[in-house]
Amino acid sequence: MENRLTSDHRTDAQVGRAQSSGLRVLLPTVLPAMLVVLGLVLPLFMFEGDQHPSKIGLGPGAWPDAILKGMSFFAALWLAREIWVLGRAGRTTTLSPPDDDLSYSYAKAIGGLVMIVAYGWLLPLTGFALTTAAFIALWCVFGGVRKPLVVIPVSLLGTYALLWVFMGLALMPLSRGVGVFNSFSIALLQLLGIY
Amino acid sequence: MSTIHLLAGGFQAAFQFWPFLTIVTGLLVGVVAGAIPGISFVNAMAMALPFTYVMEPTQSMLFLGGIYVGGVFGGSISAIMINVPGTPASLPATWEGYPMTRQGNVKRALAIAVTASATGGLVSALVLAFLSAPFATFALRFSQPEFFAATLLGLVSVIAIAKDQPLVTMVSLLLGIAVGTVGVDPLYGQARFTFGVPEMESGVRFVVVMIGLFAIGEVVDLLATNRDLRPKKIDGKGLGVSFRDILNVKGAILRGTGLGCMIGVIPGAGATPGAVIAYGVEKQVSKRGKEFGTGVDEGLAAPEAAKNATTGAAMVPLLTLGIPGSAATAIMLAAMMLHGVNPGPLLFIMDPSMVYTIFAAMIIANLLMIVAGIGVAQVFSTLMRTPPAILAAFIVVLSVVGAYGVRNNVFDVYVCLAFGVLGWGMKRIGFPTAPMVLGVILGPLAERYFLTSLANAHQDWTVFFVRPISATILFLALVFVCWSLWPALKPIARRLLGRKERFNV
Known part of the structure; x- marks a missing residue:
C-alpha cells in the first residue's frame, strides 16, 4: 500500500514536471500567437461604445491602429520562426529564459x-x-x-x-x-x- | 568684452560663498533625488521651485542648475547598483552597469559612469558658454517633422540592444508604444483604450511603467533567489578604475558627448533619446560590440556622457531663445519668469553677468559632480550591505510612493503593480522589458510630432522627406537599422548567395 502511494506520488510529480516542461515548450509558440490576436482584436475596443472617432485628417485611431497592426505583423513573424524551430531538433527558440530554475523559488x-x-x-x-x-x-x-x-x-x-x-x-x-x-x-x- | 572675460567674471561670482554653497546643495539634492526611483530630479526641481522665491534670480538658477546636473547623473547610481533606473535616461546604465555590479565591479562601474557623465556635462557646459549662438540657430531649424524624425531615430536605436532577437525586441517596443496610446490623444482630444475606467483617460505615465517593470521584478527575483547584493569579489582599493582605463574609453566618451550635445540642443529631445542613441551607436562602433550587455566599459561610458551632455545643450535654446526643451528647463524658465527675467537674445546684452555666472555654475557643478556622485554612491554601497530582504522591502515602498507621487493618484500605484507583475513574468520567460519602456517613453512624443506634422502639412506625407534635416535624420535611422541588423542578416544573405552560386555552377 505504502509502495503504491509512493509510486502514485512519484507519478504525480513526474506528470507535473512533464506538464510544466510541456508548457515551457508551448509557451514560445503560444505567446506570439496571443500577441498576434491581441494586436488584431484590441483596435475594436479602442473607443467607448458611444464615442465616434473624429473624421478629420487621420483621426485619433490611426496611430494606435498602425502600431498594433505592426505588433501583430512582427509577432506573426516571430510565431513563424517558432513553428520553424519546432520543425527540427537542434534549433533554439527566440526567447532565452534565465537558467536559474534550480535555485529559483x-x-x-x-x-x-x-x-x-x-x-x-x-x-x-x-x-x-x-x-x-x-x-x-x-x-x-x-x-x-x-x-x-x-x-x-x-x-x-x-x-x-x-x-x-x-x-x-x-x-x-x-x-x-x-x-x-x-x-x-x-x-x-x-x-x-x-x- | 570677450567670452573668456565674461566667463572669468562668471567664475568669480559663482565662487563666492553663498552662490557656491547653493550649487553644492542643488547638486546633492539632484544626485539623491535622481538616485531614488520614481522621485526624479524633475520632481525635485518642481519641489524646489518655491524655495527659489527667497533667492536672488542668479542664485535660483544656480540652485536649479545644480539639481538638474546632479539629477541627470543620479539616476545611474540606482541603475548600476540595483538595476532600477532612477530616471528614464539611465536605462542604458542597467544594460552595462548592472552586469558589472553582479561581477563585483560596482566601484569600477560607478567611477566610469561619473567620469563619463562629468566629461559630457563639462564639454556641453563649455559648448553652452562659447557656441550658444550657432547651436541656437541650428535648433531653430527644427520643426515638428524634424522632432518626429529625431524621436524615430531614438526608437529605432532600440534594435541595437536587440542582441539576437530583433523580432521580439520589435514586438516589445510596439507593445510599449501601444501602452503609450492609452488615454486622450494629443491632437483630437478623444479618449482611447479606457475600457470605461475614467482614470485611464489621463493615460499611463512612463515613470509608473518603468518603476513597475524594473523595480518590482528585481525585488521579487531578489526574494526568490536569496541573492547577496554585496560584491562577490573586491575590485581593488580606491575607485576600482585606473586613469588608463578611462583613457581606453575616451573614444566612447567623446562620441557620447558629441551626440548628447547635438541631441540636447533640440527642444523636446532630451536626455533619454540621447543616451539610447549613444548606446546604439557605440554598440556598432565598438570592437566589443558583440559583448554589449555583459558589462562593457564603452557601453556604459557612451550613454552616460551623452545624457549629461544634454544638460548644457538643453540650456542653449532656453537662454538664447527662451524655449524650454524639457520639463527641467521649463521649470528653470518658470523660475526666471518669477524673478522677472526674460530669457532670450536680449538677456545676453542686458545681463551678461547673470548668463555667464550660470555658464560658470554649470561647469563647476559638473566638476563637483565627481565628488558628489562618489559620495552618494558610497552611501548606496553601505545600503547594499544590509540584508537583501530589508533593502527589498524599502525598494517596494519607495517604488509605490514614487508611482503615487507622479500625480498623487492611487490609480498609478495599481498600474505600477500591474506592470510589476507583468515585468516579473516577462523577465522569467526572457521577454525583453527595456524596449517596452522605451516605447512608453518615446511613443507618445512620436505620435504627437507625427500627427501635428501631417496636420500642418495638410496630410501631405512627403513633409518628412522634402525637408532636408528631417530627411537626413530619417536616412540616418534607415542606415542605423541596416547597420544594426547586418550581423543577423549576413549569414542568411551568405546562404542565399551560396545557393545561387551553386545553382549557377
Whole structure:
C-alpha cells in the first residue's frame, strides 16, 4: 500500500514536471500567437461604445491602429520562426529564459508578488503609516530576517523616516486610510510632529 | 568684452560663498533625488521651485542648475547598483552597469559612469558658454517633422540592444508604444483604450511603467533567489578604475558627448533619446560590440556622457531663445519668469553677468559632480550591505510612493503593480522589458510630432522627406537599422548567395 502511494506520488510529480516542461515548450509558440490576436482584436475596443472617432485628417485611431497592426505583423513573424524551430531538433527558440530554475523559488516569488499587490491594494484603505510598517515587517520575516530586535526597529524607524521625508518634508498627500484608520493616521502624524 | 572675460567674471561670482554653497546643495539634492526611483530630479526641481522665491534670480538658477546636473547623473547610481533606473535616461546604465555590479565591479562601474557623465556635462557646459549662438540657430531649424524624425531615430536605436532577437525586441517596443496610446490623444482630444475606467483617460505615465517593470521584478527575483547584493569579489582599493582605463574609453566618451550635445540642443529631445542613441551607436562602433550587455566599459561610458551632455545643450535654446526643451528647463524658465527675467537674445546684452555666472555654475557643478556622485554612491554601497530582504522591502515602498507621487493618484500605484507583475513574468520567460519602456517613453512624443506634422502639412506625407534635416535624420535611422541588423542578416544573405552560386555552377 505504502509502495503504491509512493509510486502514485512519484507519478504525480513526474506528470507535473512533464506538464510544466510541456508548457515551457508551448509557451514560445503560444505567446506570439496571443500577441498576434491581441494586436488584431484590441483596435475594436479602442473607443467607448458611444464615442465616434473624429473624421478629420487621420483621426485619433490611426496611430494606435498602425502600431498594433505592426505588433501583430512582427509577432506573426516571430510565431513563424517558432513553428520553424519546432520543425527540427537542434534549433533554439527566440526567447532565452534565465537558467536559474534550480535555485529559483517560484513559491517565494509568487508569495512576494501577492504581498506587493496586497500592500498596494490596502494602502488607500488602512493608510500609508500602518500598511507600510506592517508590510516592511512581514516582508523581512518572509525574506528570512526573523530577529524581532531587527524587524521591529527597521519597520517602525523606517516608516517614521519615510513619513518624515514624504509627508513632512515633501508634503506629499499620502493616504491616511478610511474611517478609524484615518483617525489613527492623523493622531500618529500629530504625535510624530509631522502634522 | 570677450567670452573668456565674461566667463572669468562668471567664475568669480559663482565662487563666492553663498552662490557656491547653493550649487553644492542643488547638486546633492539632484544626485539623491535622481538616485531614488520614481522621485526624479524633475520632481525635485518642481519641489524646489518655491524655495527659489527667497533667492536672488542668479542664485535660483544656480540652485536649479545644480539639481538638474546632479539629477541627470543620479539616476545611474540606482541603475548600476540595483538595476532600477532612477530616471528614464539611465536605462542604458542597467544594460552595462548592472552586469558589472553582479561581477563585483560596482566601484569600477560607478567611477566610469561619473567620469563619463562629468566629461559630457563639462564639454556641453563649455559648448553652452562659447557656441550658444550657432547651436541656437541650428535648433531653430527644427520643426515638428524634424522632432518626429529625431524621436524615430531614438526608437529605432532600440534594435541595437536587440542582441539576437530583433523580432521580439520589435514586438516589445510596439507593445510599449501601444501602452503609450492609452488615454486622450494629443491632437483630437478623444479618449482611447479606457475600457470605461475614467482614470485611464489621463493615460499611463512612463515613470509608473518603468518603476513597475524594473523595480518590482528585481525585488521579487531578489526574494526568490536569496541573492547577496554585496560584491562577490573586491575590485581593488580606491575607485576600482585606473586613469588608463578611462583613457581606453575616451573614444566612447567623446562620441557620447558629441551626440548628447547635438541631441540636447533640440527642444523636446532630451536626455533619454540621447543616451539610447549613444548606446546604439557605440554598440556598432565598438570592437566589443558583440559583448554589449555583459558589462562593457564603452557601453556604459557612451550613454552616460551623452545624457549629461544634454544638460548644457538643453540650456542653449532656453537662454538664447527662451524655449524650454524639457520639463527641467521649463521649470528653470518658470523660475526666471518669477524673478522677472526674460530669457532670450536680449538677456545676453542686458545681463551678461547673470548668463555667464550660470555658464560658470554649470561647469563647476559638473566638476563637483565627481565628488558628489562618489559620495552618494558610497552611501548606496553601505545600503547594499544590509540584508537583501530589508533593502527589498524599502525598494517596494519607495517604488509605490514614487508611482503615487507622479500625480498623487492611487490609480498609478495599481498600474505600477500591474506592470510589476507583468515585468516579473516577462523577465522569467526572457521577454525583453527595456524596449517596452522605451516605447512608453518615446511613443507618445512620436505620435504627437507625427500627427501635428501631417496636420500642418495638410496630410501631405512627403513633409518628412522634402525637408532636408528631417530627411537626413530619417536616412540616418534607415542606415542605423541596416547597420544594426547586418550581423543577423549576413549569414542568411551568405546562404542565399551560396545557393545561387551553386545553382549557377
